[in-house]
Amino acid sequence: MSDTKIYLHPLPVRIWHWIHAFGIVLLVITGIQLHLPGVVKIFGSLKTAVSIHNFCGFVVLADYVLWLSYYIISGKLVKIYVPPKAELIRGLPQQALFYLYKYFKGEPSPFVPCEDEKFNSLQKCAYCFIMFVLLPLQIISGVMLYNIKGFKPIMDLVGGVQVVDALHLLTSYCFISFLFVHLYLCTLGHTF
Numbered sequence: 001m002s003d004t005k006i007y008l009h010p011l012p013v014r015i016w017h018w019i020h021a022f023g024i025v026l027l028v029i030t031g032i033q034l035h036l037p038g039v040v041k042i043f044g045s046l047k048t049a050v051s052i053h054n055f056c057g058f059v060v061l062a063d064y065v066l067w068l069s070y071y072i073i074s075g076k077l078v079k080i081y082v083p084p085k086a087e088l089i090r091g092l093p094q095q096a097l098f099y100l101y102k103y104f105k106g107e108p109s110p111f112v113p114c115e116d117e118k119f120n121s122l123q124k125c126a127y128c129f130i131m132f133v134l135l136p137l138q139i140i141s142g143v144m145l146y147n148i149k150g151f152k153p154i155m156d157l158v159g160g161v162q163v164v165d166a167l168h169l170l171t172s173y174c175f176i177s178f179l180f181v182h183l184y185l186c187t188l189g190h191t192f
Contacts, residue, residue: 023059057146098110
């Protein structure tokens with residue numbers, strides 16, 4: 001067995017991942033302070049928390065654009081993140097059964113990642129939802145909340161500031177849930 005480390009993801013994607021992760025964690029922490037200012041004061045004043053939250057939001061936005069551009073330019077976006085129908089039909093049930101039952105019996109994963117196939121079908125579905133639905137909704141609602149006056153006509157079309165704020169909060173809860181599941185699943189099996 002070779003001691004050579006094999007990276008499934010190229011350096012730009014690994015850098016993106018850690019910038020994105022750090023930004024999301026700071027957004028969650030500052031977001032908690034924004035919603036519970038009398039209880040949580042991690043970053044001191046509410047004004048400081050708002051400034052950090054806004055800055056991190058724009059870092060995550062720029063980071064997302066760079067990630068999307070990288071995969072579009074490389075021509076690998078669909079191959080890596082969108083599971084074909086056959087893979088969904090066969091792979092989803094197998095992988096779900098593994099995570100929910102077979103892993104705890106010590107059975108091997110039905111999917112072995114390699115350079116050409118980094119994610120199993122369940123991961124592809126999760127990342128598709130996160131990166132192409134949830135994150136864009138989070139970014140759009142965040143930008144609208146950053147400039148309420150400028151986006152008021154659009155906000156009024158969707159039900160007002162309260163609806164946009166509720167959407168932003170709901171997507172935040174989804175990200176927090178995903179973060180816990182992601183961290184747990186990263187610890188399964190041999191990873192380093």
